[in-house]
Amino acid sequence: MRYAKDGQPLRVQQLVRNDRLFGRAVDLFWKTWGEEGGRLFYEDAMTHALTDVEGTPSFYIAVKDDVIVGTYALLRNDLNSRQDLQPWLACLYVDPEMRGGALGAKLLGHALVETEKRxxxxxxxxxxxxxxxEKYGWKNIGVAYNTSGESIPIFHNYTRKEGADQS
Structure with missing residues (x-):
């Protein structure tokens, strides 16, 4: 899927092979969401996701001028207490230089389409x-607890077939 900001093409793609972007993506996911010393966790999870590119987990990047400017992942569970719910969107990130240009909204919409495909x-x-x-149609449906016992709000949205807001 392609988008543009400032006239420069931008593509959102699933990581489907261990290529030149893969290592950069692992580093970005880890540096943005991981803990010190935890790069191996992301590399292992992302490498094993390559074995079933039509399932979950799946990792996505937004690329502009050969630079990764956004990320998200579709996961079976986002390390929280609500093991009964799936799938989960995690690791939504937009490079600070790209913020304000609706890339986050585009990634959310892309995630809903990919969710439906699965x-x-x-x-x-x-x-x-x-x-x-909430401004993109997500509804707060309660709380989950992380591994430290802290509560965090859960949001839910439907895929396109179910009338999701695709802003």
């Missing part, structure tokens, strides 16, 4: 960001 009718995420996801 046969799911809805998608979940956890975030303590108030007001952001």
């Amino acid at each position: 046969g799911y009718r809805s998608l979940h995420l956890t975030s303590d960001l108030h007001g952001y996801y």
